[in-house]
Amino acid sequence: MQTAAKVSMIALAAMGVPVNAASSNADARAAQLVRQMTQEEKLSLVTSDMPLMMGKNRPAEAVIGAGYVAGVPRLGIPPLRETDASLGVANLMNLRRDDIATALPSTLSLASSWNPVLAHEAGAMIGAEARAKRFNVMLAGGVNLVREPRGGRSFEYPSEDPLLAGTIVGAQVAGIQSNGIISTIKHFAFNSQETGRSVVNAVIDEPSARESDLLAFQIALERGRPGSVMSAYNKVNGDWASENDWLLNQVLKRDWGFAGWVMSDWGNVHSTAKAALAGLDQQSGKGLDSKPFFGKPLDDAVASGEVPPARLDDMALRVVRSSIAAGLLDRSDVSEVQPIDYDANARVAQKAAEQGMVLLKNEGDLLPLARSVRTIVAIGGHADVGVLSGGGSTQVRPVGGPALELRPDHPGPASAFARQTYVRSSPLQALQARFPDARVTFVDGSDPAAASGAAAAADIAIVFAEEWRTEAEDRQSLSLPGRQDELIAAVAGANPRTVVVLETGGAVLMPWADKVGAILEAWYPGQRGGQALAALLAGDTAPSGRLPITFPAGEDQLPRPKLDGVAQVDAAIRDSSGKPNYGLLNNVPTFDADYRIEGAKVGYKWFAAKGLKPLFPFGYGLTYTSFGYDGLKARGGTAPSVSIQVTNTGKVAGVAVPQFYAHVRVRGETVTRLVGWQRIQLKPGERRTVNIAIDPRLLASYNPELPGWEIAKGTVALVVGEHAGDVKAEQTLALSARRLKP
Ligand code: BGC
DSSP states (O other), rough: OOOOHHHHEEEEEEEHOOOOOGGGHHHHHHHHHTTOOHHHHHHHHHHHHHOGGGGGGOTTTTSSSSSEEEGGGTTTTTOEEEOOOTTTTOOOGGOTTTTBBBOOOOHHHHHHHOHHHHHHHHHHHHOOOOOOOTTTTOOOOOOOOOOOTTTGGGGSSSSSHHHHHHHHHHHHHHHHHTTOOOEEEEETOOOOOTTTTTTTTEOOOOHHHTTTHHEEEEEEHHHOOOOOEESSSSTTTTEGGOOHIIIIIIIIIIISOOOSSSEEOOOOOOOHHHHHTTTOOOOGGGGSSSOTSSHHHHHHHHTTTOOHHHHHHHHHHHHHHHHHHHTTGSOHHHSOOOOHHHHHHHHHHHHHHHHHHHEEEEGGEEEEEEEOOOOEEEETTTTTTTTTTBBSSTTOOOOTSSSEEESSSSSSGGGTTTOOEEEEEOOHHHHHHHHSEEEEEEEESHHHHHHHHHHSSEEEEEEHHHHBBOOOOOOOOOOOTHHHHHHHHHHHHHHOOOEEEEEEEOOOOOOOTTTTTEEOOSOOOTTTHHHHHHHHHTTTSOOOOOOOOOOOSGGSSSSSSOTTTTTHHHTTTTTTTTTTTTGGGGGGOOOEEEEETTTOOOTTHHHHHOOOOSSSSSTTOOSSSSSEEEEEEEEOOTSSSEEEEEEEEEESEEEEOOOOEEEEETTTTTEEEEEEEEOOOETTEEEEEEEEEEOGGGOOOEEEETTEEOOEEEHHHHHHHSTTTOOOOEEEEEOOOEEEOO
C-alpha cells in the first residue's frame, strides 16, 4: 500500500516544493566543508572508478557496482557507491552471481500504468534494495523521450511524451530518494539511438528541444529533485553532451537552477578544461576513458589558470551538497548488507506488471479466458520457464537466478556484455495454477507447423512473442525477430481463439493483427511477470495499461524511415578481410541525426501533424469494461484547468484513464499535446469527477529570444479522449497572453 506520507510527497514535488527538507541548509554546509578541503580531496571527489577495474587498489569499502567515489573521512564525507539502475539493482555481466535483486518491469511498462503513485512505490522499492546492498547512488532514472522507435534502450525509457515521461520518472526518482540515497536522471540529453551512440550528433533547434526532450527532463527534475544528472554519450548540436555548455551550464544549471552534480556517462569524457568549463562536475568510471581527464590534468588546468579554482570548488561542492541533502553525512555508513524482504518486493513488481500491461485487441471478448476452458496451449517465448528482460547496464540478476540466459543471436556491440535473460516467472506454470481444471501445455514455437497443429487441437492458443532489446544496439526494424510473424499467422489460421502476448522492448509491427483474437502488450514484465500475465488473462485483474508510445503501422510512417548511422557504423567496423569487428567501433566518424525533421513533434504529435493512422495510437488500451464521459469544463486564464465526469458504463470494475489533449498553435502550426490525465478505478455504474490543473508550459511555445515560454492571447481547442486522436468531448480554452521563465 502507498502510504499517505509518500503520496503527499509526490503532491509536494508536483507543486515544485523541494521534497528533501535537508536541502535548505545543504549549500552553506557544503560550502564550509569545501573550504576545508585540500586540492587533492577536491580532485578525488570529481572522479569515480569502476570498482571492477580498480584491481588491487580497490578499497574494502567499495562495493562492486558501476562506480565508486572515495569520501573525505576527516571531514565526515562518506564514499559514494553507485549502482545501476532504473529496473532494480543491476548486476552487469553477472559478476556477482549470488547477488540477486528484484527485477522491476521495464520503464515503458511503468509508464504504461500512467500512475505516478505506482512509479514512486516502485522507485522506493528498488531504492531500498540498493541501500540494503550498501549503495547510496542509484543511476536511475532514464527520462529520454522514445524519439526513435527502434532505439535499443527504449525499454529503459518511459514515453514519447514529455509530460508523461517527466511525471513517471520524477515520481520514480522521488521514490528512490525517499530511502535517503541519491538518484540520477539520465542521459542528458537526446540519447535517442544506440547506433554510433558516442559519435552521433543530435541536431535540433532550441524551441523544439525545450518543448520535447528537455521538457521531459525539466519536469522529472522538478518532481524528483535528483542529486545528480548523467550526461549522454552523444553530441548535441556539435558538442558532446558531456562538454556542452548550452546543455549543462545554460539550460540545466542556469535556467533550471539544478544544484546537484553532473556526472559523465561511463567512458564519455573527451577533454579536461572544455568539459569542466561547460559544466561537467565528475568524470565517471575513469578507467574507461582514454585518460584520467579530471585527475592530474584537471589539477594542471587549475594551476595554469585554464580552469578557475572556483570552478573546481563548485564541482566538489555539488557532490557534497547532494550527499548532505540525501542525509549521507548524518548517518553512519553500514558495513554489512542488510536483509531484504524479496517476497514483499516481488508483490510490488507484480503490481507494476499488472498495471503496465496493455490490452490492444479483444475481439468478441475473448479475454478474460472463460473459466470453462478445457485446453490451452502456450506457444513460444520460453513461456515454460520465464519472461524476457532487456539487456545492458540495467540488467538485474533476478531473484531465483535467471531462468535462462542466451547469447545474442548475432554479432554486435552488445554481444560482449549482454545476455538475453529470462526472469524466473513462468507464464505456463502461472496459467496452470489459475486454470487447475484445464490442460495447459507448451510447445516451443520453433516449428510453425507443429505449433499450428497444437493450436488446432486446443480451445485457446496463446503465442508468447518476444523482441529482445539491449543497450548498445538498436533494432534494425520493427518486425518481430525470426519467424515469429509466420508462427503467429499459422497459429491464428489454425485457431481463431488465438491470444498474442507481446514481450517487447518497444513498438513492433503486427502484420497478423487482423487474424488473431486478442493482443496483450506485456513489455518486459519483471520478477513476477508470469503471474501478472496469468492474472490478467484469467480476469482476476482487469488490464489497465495505456500505451506510452505510438505503435506505427510501418516504418515508412516514421520521421526517419531508416535509422541514421547504420552505413557509417558498418563501414567503420569492417576489418581488412571485410568481417565485422566491433572492437573497431571507435573508428566510427561523427554523423548527424537530424531531429529538426520532427522537431518537438515526437510520436503521436508527428502522426497527428502528418495525418497518419498508426497501428495503435499513443494512450490506447482496452479493459474489460467501458466508460462514458460528460460535463467537460475547461477554465482558461492564468491557472488553466479542466474537468470531466467519468462513468463506468460496463458490468465489471475497471480503470479509466481520461486523457486531455490541447491543440496549440506553435510557430505557425497546430500541435497536439497531452496536457493531463488521471487514472481512476471505477465500479460498475460508478461516476466520478476528474479535475486537472494544466501546466501552462504545455500551452506555450518556447522563445529563445525572451528567453522563456510564451502564451499568446487567444483560444485553444481542448479535447478529452481515451487515446491520442480520440474525441469524446471538446471545449475551448480562453488564454490570456503570458510569459514564463525558462
Ligand atoms: C550506461 C549508463 C550506466 C553506466 C554505468 C553506461 O554504459 O549508458 O546508463 O549508468 O554505463 O553502468
